[in-house]
Amino acid sequence: MRMNTTIRTGALILLAALAAACRPEVGSARWCAALAEKPKTDWSLGEAKDYAKHCLLEATEVGGERWCRKLADKPKSEWSTDEAASYAKHCLIKGSGGEG
Secondary structure, X not given: OHHHHHHHXXXXXXXXXXXXXXOOOOOOHHHHHHHHHOOHHXXXXXXXXXXXXXXXXXXXXXXXXXXXXXXXXXXHHHOOHHHHHHHHHHHHXXXXXXXX
């Protein structure tokens, strides 16, 4: 009985991780495009704030060349965990200068 519970729990965790991986990263070009398609009346306050910050203001699209340069100039001690992960993903792993 305990083995079945462990397997079910593991499967649920795996499914949740896969579902989260399918969602575009907040601030990415894919996320901006998806949110632009969504009716503005359905946006949360956080989505509206993130859209304005990353999709409307110049050089703030996560993973863009200017975004990578801007973050590289910021002291690493001031980086958030999300910024560090996004920088590694977009600016280091995908090559110099990011995606855009």
